[in-house]
Amino acid sequence: MTELDRSIYEWQLDLPGFGEAGQERLRNATALVSRVGGLGGPLALSLAAAGIGKLVLAHAGDLRLDDLNRQILMRHDGVGKPRVESLKATLRAFNPHIEVEAIPENVAESNAASLVGRADIVFGAAPLFEERFLLNRECVRQRKPLIDCAMYGLEGQVIPIVPGETPCLACLYPEVPEHWRRRFPVMGAVSALAANIGAMEGLKLLAGFGEVNLNRLLYFDTAAMRFQTVKIRRDPGCSVCGEI
Amino acid sequence: MPQLVFTYTGQLAAAAGAAEEAIEVAPGATLRSALDFLAARHGEAYARHLFHSDGRMRSTLLVVFDGEQAAGDKESLMLDGVGTVMLMTPIAGG
Numbered sequence: 485m486t487e488l489d490r491s492i493y494e495w496q497l498d499l500p501g502f503g504e505a506g507q508e509r510l511r512n513a514t515a516l517v518s519r520v521g522g523l524g525g526p527l528a529l530s531l532a533a534a535g536i537g538k539l540v541l542a543h544a545g546d547l548r549l550d551d552l553n554r555q556i557l558m559r560h561d562g563v564g565k566p567r568v569e570s571l572k573a574t575l576r577a578f579n580p581h582i583e584v585e586a587i588p589e590n591v592a593e594s595n596a597a598s599l600v601g602r603a604d605i606v607f608g609a610a611p612l613f614e615e616r617f618l619l620n621r622e623c624v625r626q627r628k629p630l631i632d633c634a635m636y637g638l639e640g641q642v643i644p645i646v647p648g649e650t651p652c653l654a655c656l657y658p659e660v661p662e663h664w665r666r667r668f669p670v671m672g673a674v675s676a677l678a679a680n681i682g683a684m685e686g687l688k689l690l691a692g693f694g695e696v697n698l699n700r701l702l703y704f705d706t707a708a709m710r711f712q713t714v715k716i717r718r719d720p721g722c723s724v725c726g727e728i
Numbered sequence: 729m730p731q732l733v734f735t736y737t738g739q740l741a742a743a744a745g746a747a748e749e750a751i752e753v754a755p756g757a758t759l760r761s762a763l764d765f766l767a768a769r770h771g772e773a774y775a776r777h778l779f780h781s782d783g784r785m786r787s788t789l790l791v792v793f794d795g796e797q798a799a800g801d802k803e804s805l806m807l808d809g810v811g812t813v814m815l816m817t818p819i820a821g822g
Contacts, residue, residue, distance in 0.1 A: 519821060519822070521821065521822050522821070522822060523821040523822065524821065554822075608821070609821035609822075610820065610821050610822075611820050611821050611822035612820065613818065613820060616820060616821075633821055634818075634819040634820050634821055635819060635820075635821065635822070636737075636738045636739065636819035636820075637738070637741075637742065639737055639738060639741075639819065640819075641737075641819060656790055656797075656818075657787070657788045657790075657818045658787040658788070659787055659788060660788075661786075661788045661817065661818045662776075662780075662786075663739065663776060663777060664739070664818060664819075664820065666822070668739075668819075668822070670822070675821075675822075703737060703816070705737070705747065707747070708747065712795070713795070714790075714792050714795060714796070714797060714814070714816075715795060715796040715797060716790075716797045717797050717799060
């Protein structure tokens, strides 16, 4: 570890169970963040702040005005421009000592294996279940941990998935929910909260400290400021992870 | 009859118009019978998150008994001894 690293990460090096060994593990890790909107953007920022070695950001499309209530790393002058490039510039300015790769594509059949293959851990923050299930399937196939982050209204939830050890997304939701829609109510502070809980779970998994919320789903409702963990189960007949 | 608290998340909470409610259930009642009662009370906007159009319970409905995901076939789950039923519908990112 360099003196510069010690200076930048001094405040977290003192964390119990973390130390220089944890910092080195983060430095040597690559994280894929699927979608960098209201969830993935703040999540990527916290990974960058912690000193992760490399971020791979996957998100197609340009920033829209109606993204700005929650995509808090974007800027008004970025409207009409690619989100991943805006976020890459912000992250590089914030922490120039990490590597950031911006991929202007969403996770799809054509790229899922390649995107997951280049990461040590994956963070799922996509708005559509088809995309989330695809990411889940590929993470299970490649035995890569997936931190699934979600939100709705004033609520959020985070599920750390370790293939073979915990339920996967398909254990909990075996089919695409018929009535889910791409656009739904949410506030930016809620998405950033879910994002940072997800980031923390991933950082603990990567650096090997603390206790990851395995086999549990963290749910919160900021309307009543209620936080709850729910014990969840693997489905032995799961079509995605039932055989591992 | 004993009171049973139902709590809702996501789209189901929005459809119910409340995060929780309590109902009376008879000894030996099943989850299915309680959900049929609640679906009749709240109407189609609520019921569609629980049931397919053919009446089967949705696989995407996460049923939690007293903080733990309920095991087994949802259609035949019994409510005896359960204090709180949490019904969670899937949510995503964006």
